[in-house]
Amino acid sequence: MLGDSFGRLFRVTTCGESYGKGKGSGLAVIIDGVPAGLKITEEYIQNELDKRKPGVGKLNSPRLETDKCTIFAGIGQDGVTTGAPLGIIIYNVDTQDIHIQQYREYKDIFRPGHATYPFFLKYGQYQDWCGAGRSSGRETVARVAGGAVAKFILEQRGIEIIAYTKECMGIKAKEMRFEEIKKNYRKNEINCPDLQAADKMEEKIFEIKEKGDSSGGIIEAIAHNVPPGIGEPVFDKLSATIAHAVCSIGAIKGIEFGAGFKVGNMTGFEDNDSPYITKEGKIRFKTNNAGGFLGGFSNGEDIIIRVAVKPTPTISIQQTSINMSTIKEEKLSPITRRDPTLLARIYAVVESMMAMAILDGIYMAAAYDAMTNLDEKWMKLKEL
Secondary structure, eight states: OOOOEEOSSSEEEEEEOSSOSSTTOEEEEEEEOOOTTOOOOHHHHHHHHHHHOSSSSSSSOOOOOOOOEEEEESBOTTSSBOSSOEEEEEEOOOOOHHHHHHHHHTTTBOOTTSSHHHHHHHHGGGSOOSTTGGGSGGGHHHHHHHHHHHHHHHHTTTOEEEEEEEEETTEEOOOOOHHHHHHTTTSSTTOOSSHHHHHHHHHHHHHHHTTTOOBOEEEEEEEESOOTTOSOSSTTOHHHHHHHHHHTSTTEEEEEETTGGGGGGOOHHHHOOOEEEOTTSOEEESOOTTSSEETTEEOSSOEEEEEEEOOOSOOSSOEEEEETTTTEEEEEOOOOOOOSBSHHHHHHHHHHHHHHHHHHHHHHHHHHHTTOOOOHHHHHHTOO
């Protein structure tokens, strides 16, 4: 299996499955490019992991995983990073035989909306049928651990990343400033900073859940205080790297930046963000339709993305599927633990992938700047 790493200078590699074989199963992440001398603690990483931990509240899967992390490499005797790769492991603790047996009963019948069909095509009868293996949502716990390290490093530079539920089943949060969003961050299970809209969203999700179905929605993510000039002009635009990172999350089905698809019905005058000079001599923009980008580079404004999150594919309503052993149609009503919506946990994964992409871009920009001979005035404009 290829494609288990992301990043160039800040590089994250994950492994592990939803269930795995034996009592020692779990998920792990190796992080290259962590600077020496940082006091990254398990408590800090755990705080991020707790955002996506299952078994908490009514909107999450009842699977009782503690998601307790252990740093097993890269920290020296003085409790700080040594510059070596940082290794983090999270063991599975709720992989009971009854749940494995439930998966075994329909292991040859692929669940609609899941990756089982292409897994059969790629790995045949050896594909991991228990809990969807590497295509399970549980795979993202290792991403969040790696993203926590990226967020820690970004915070040293004053860069914040917040993701939240913007919309669910037609119910939309009102437009809010970053400070207000930050103030109401994680004030409810659905993690919607518009508290009135949050109540309506949760009520709608429970209504759909009672029918055996699941709910999708929109997550918005904001990166605050990202310096301008991060990214490369062609294939490695920062916007493209962020899209790569975030769209690698299994449940993401669409992405937009700033005004997004609204630009399709705007004029150039309406869409263009006009620049101005601040009292401090910095260049900023009066609007942010571009979502924090120009030519794919960061421009110093908040980076704003919105992603479409599909409904949890496992539902209780009977559906038609295919038995891959007999290549015949069968009816399927799977009995497994699942989230009525992914919104209550996936925001943490979006934050993590966005953090990795931005930090890697900052590393690349710093490496380039160290070798260039640009006039000092250009370098000063890169400072927020």
